[in-house]
Amino acid sequence: MALLEIAGLRKVFGQVVANDHVDLTVMPGETHAILGENGAGKSTLIKMISGLYKPDAGTILFDGALRNFNNPREAIVAGIGVVHQHFMLIPALTVAENVVLGIHGGWGRYDRKTAEEQVSKLSKEVGLPLDPTRKVEDLPVGMQQRVEIVKALYRQAKLLVLDEPTAVLTPQETEDLFEVVHHLNQDGIPVIFISHKLDEVRAVAHKVTVMRAGKTVFESPVGSASAQQLAYWMVGRDIVLQTQRDVVQSGATVLSVNDLTVFDDRHTKKVDNVSFAVKEGEIFGLAGVDGNGQTELVEAITGLRKLAHGSVYLQDKDISRASVAKRIEQGIAYIPQDRQRDGLVLPFSIADNLQLREVSKAPFSKGGWLQKRAARKHAEQLVEEFDIRPRNVDLPVGDLSGGNQQKVILAREMARRPMLLVAVQPTRGLDVGAIEGIHKHLLALRSEGRSILLVSLELDEILMLSDRIGVMHAGHLVAVYNNGEVSREELGLAMTGEITAKEAGA
Ligand SMILES: Nc1ncnc2c1ncn2[C@@H]1O[C@H](COP(=O)(O)OP(=O)(O)OP(=O)(O)O)[C@@H](O)[C@H]1O
Ligand SMILES: [Mg+2]
Numbered sequence: 178m179a180l181l182e183i184a185g186l187r188k189v190f191g192q193v194v195a196n197d198h199v200d201l202t203v204m205p206g207e208t209h210a211i212l213g214e215n216g217a218g219k220s221t222l223i224k225m226i227s228g229l230y231k232p233d234a235g236t237i238l239f240d241g242a243l244r245n246f247n248n249p250r251e252a253i254v255a256g257i258g259v260v261h262q263h264f265m266l267i268p269a270l271t272v273a274e275n276v277v278l279g280i281h282g283g284w285g286r287y288d289r290k291t292a293e294e295q296v297s298k299l300s301k302e303v304g305l306p307l308d309p310t311r312k313v314e315d316l317p318v319g320m321q322q323r324v325e326i327v328k329a330l331y332r333q334a335k336l337l338v339l340d341e342p343t344a345v346l347t348p349q350e351t352e353d354l355f356e357v358v359h360h361l362n363q364d365g366i367p368v369i370f371i372s373h374k375l376d377e378v379r380a381v382a383h384k385v386t387v388m389r390a391g392k393t394v395f396e397s398p399v400g401s402a403s404a405q406q407l408a409y410w411m412v413g414r415d416i417v418l419q420t421q422r423d424v425v426q427s428g429a430t431v432l433s434v435n436d437l438t439v440f441d442d443r444h445t446k447k448v449d450n451v452s453f454a455v456k457e458g459e460i461f462g463l464a465g466v467d468g469n470g471q472t473e474l475v476e477a478i479t480g481l482r483k484l485a486h487g488s489v490y491l492q493d494k495d496i497s498r499a500s501v502a503k504r505i506e507q508g509i510a511y512i513p514q515d516r517q518r519d520g521l522v523l524p525f526s527i528a529d530n531l532q533l534r535e536v537s538k539a540p541f542s543k544g545g546w547l548q549k550r551a552a553r554k555h556a557e558q559l560v561e562e563f564d565i566r567p568r569n570v571d572l573p574v575g576d577l578s579g580g581n582q583q584k585v586i587l588a589r590e591m592a593r594r595p596m597l598l599v600a601v602q603p604t605r606g607l608d609v610g611a612i613e614g615i616h617k618h619l620l621a622l623r624s625e626g627r628s629i630l631l632v633s634l635e636l637d638e639i640l641m642l643s644d645r646i647g648v649m650h651a652g653h654l655v656a657v658y659n660n661g662e663v664s665r666e667e668l669g670l671a672m673t674g675e676i677t678a679k680e681a682g683a
């Protein structure tokens with residue numbers, strides 16, 4: 178018998194029908210993937226299952242009873258554990274406090290010692306070890322996700338729902354997560370797994386349901402659906418999974434990084450004497466396993482982190498000590514890794530977010546007054562160009578789907594026509610159609626002669642877009658290749674540190 182059976186679910190926000198006639202059946206012990214493009218309604222469905230939203234119509238049958246959750250608490254008590262796309266932890270509290278609090282009825286009865294022991298033990302048992310004493314705000318996103326999962330299991334979830342869990346994970350962390358999912362399935366606990374990546378869905382799921390424009394349009398065992406077929410159901414048209422890169426003459430040097438050394442917050446050397454240059458009309462791809470210094474390198478270039486040694490030049494200007502604001506003014510744009518934290522003001526409208534960086538510049542500012550009409554027109558153009566849905570620039574960014582929030586940042590940063598765009602994982606969390614669009618935009622910037630430093634954990638993305646590819650390992654830039662002159666295997670070897678100090682190209 179099915180553990181979860183959803184029929185005819187519907188949810189409307191103003192003029193947007195976010196869910197319509199949604200059906201979903203989940204059997205014990207299986208992993209059921211939900212695929213769908215940005216804004217298809219996946220997170221809305223999950224929020225109804227977890228008591229955050231009330232359905233306008235339809236039924237949720239869970240564990241043998243019809244459910245009508247009034248709040249998330251009731252869903253948790255029923256046995257539904259959810260890790261939302263944007264986490265719901267309390268940053269200032271410790272891991273143990275986040276896991277345990279809220280079910281024993283307030284602070285009064287919280288026994289720190291017991292809680293920490295329990296959390297430590299449980300996290301090890303499920304294969305996601307955690308230090309219960311650390312503050313959540315000090316943890317990297319991958320670890321925060323562990324806290325969310327352990328929290329759900331601590332509350333004895335009978336069903337675990339993961340909304341785009343791998344978007345914030347490294348490939349290794351993704352493998353670890355899949356292990357955990359397999360073990361849960363073996364114990365009879367089903368998992369609902371939301372992702373944009375077909376290969377992940379194939380690796381971890383038994384069944385797949387595709388959503389499009391709020392409706393469930395396709396369901397099948399994973400084994401009997403081809404990648405092309407799934408992509409078609411998702412976007413309703415055939416997707417070109419390969420983008421064409423034309424030849425652009427690269428010109429003068431735009432960014433030069435010289436003998437750069439950078440330490441992290443714990444005074445560990447993360448970037449060790451790194452030098453490279455990026456030219457006009459060039460995409461320089463930085464490949465590497467996460468945690469090998471890419472983050473600190475990028476922070477040093479954008480001004481978020483101090484250099485310990487060396488220099489950074491933008492054209493012929495030494496910007497090594499310039500503030501972040503100064504660097505933006507001089508022509509650096511930045512797509513950060515943690516977008517909700519560093520990139521957007523969620524209660525502000527799309528229009529306001531799109532011009533966060535531009536408020537002091539004409540045509541948006543005249544004698545200090547914002548020119549609302551110019552800003553609006555600009556925003557409407559960008560919403561069209563970057564396919565931000567829905568097409569309403571007055572909506573608060575917080576009401577957009579996860580992928581559409583990202584498109585807002587991408588649009589804002591690319592539209593500035595920066596001299597140098599530093600793009601960290603620019604397509605993370607985007608659906609295949611949107612990725613195709615972003616790749617085209619990046620290549621268009623390049624054709625205009627702009628420079629792009631692309632940091633990505635996706636080797637395919639690096640290979641598809643880059644003119645040259647640098648590989649980071651243990652803080653060193655171990656190799657630089659001209660794209661086309663290096664195999665995936667060799668890149669892989671360089672990423673693990675097997676090849677050192679090989680220089681290719683200029
Ligand atoms: N609280 C809200 N208020 C208004 N509109 C909303 C709200 N939440 C979602 N929507 C709208 O409902 C639609 C579905 O959004 P949802 O977040 O469910 O998409 P999704 O499939 O999870 O997309 P993504 O892959 O980008 O995360 C979108 O058009 C979105 O803008
Ligand atoms: Mg979502």
